[in-house]
Amino acid sequence: xxxxITIISERNRVFRQRVEVDGLEALYSDVPPVVGGDGSAPDPxxxxxxxxxxxxxxxxxxxxxxxQWPLEGITVKVQRDDSxxxxxxxxxxxxxxxxxxxxxxxxxxxxxxxxxxxxxxxMTQATVEITTHTE
Numbered sequence: 603x604x605x606x607i608t609i610i611s612e613r614n615r616v617f618r619q620r621v622e623v624d625g626l627e628a629l630y631s632d633v634p635p636v637v638g639g640d641g642s643a644p645d646p647x648x649x650x651x652x653x654x655x656x657x658x659x660x661x662x663x664x665x666x667x668x669x670q671w672p673l674e675g676i677t678v679k680v681q682r683d684d685s686x687x688x689x690x691x692x693x694x695x696x697x698x699x700x701x702x703x704x705x706x707x708x709x710x711x712x713x714x715x716x717x718x719x720x721x722x723x724x725m726t727q728a729t730v731e732i733t734t735h736t737e
Contacts, residue, residue, distance in 0.1 A: 607623050609631075617640075618630060618642055629643075630642065630644075631644060631645060633645045633646075651680045651694060654696065654719075654722060658696060658716040658719045659676045659678045660719070661716055661718060661720075662716050663676060665711075665715045666703070672703060673701070674702030675702065676699065679696070679697040679699075680695070681694070681697075698716060
């Protein structure tokens with residue numbers, strides 16, 4: 603089991619939260635001013651989207667490295683459409699920019715590999731069970 607991630611309300615902010623992850627530098631989360639926050643940090647939806655984009659990037663890089671393909675870098679853009687979220691549809695459009703890969707077959711394979719990232723599988727194939735309790 604992983605160490606817990608701890609989220610602590612910042613008392614001087616309305617909705618700003620400090621996120622502690624296993625001794626790493628603190629991350630923060632907030633909500634936009636339109637819903638009462640300061641907009642001073644990514645909101646929880648941003649972190650959800652970030653998880654997908656970073657996982658795809660890492661998965662592609664690991665595969666290219668293992669195959670010794672000339673991937674110099676990757677840029678991933680994640681575009682959210684949450685207009686239907688209340689109806690149960692949350693759409694993410696992902697664009698991969700593969701720097702250094704010109705071979706069309708390698709590019710296609712890397713796109714396919716990106717669909718196998720653990721976060722995409724978690725988002726699309728897993729049943730996530732959440733238990734919440736108070737202390």
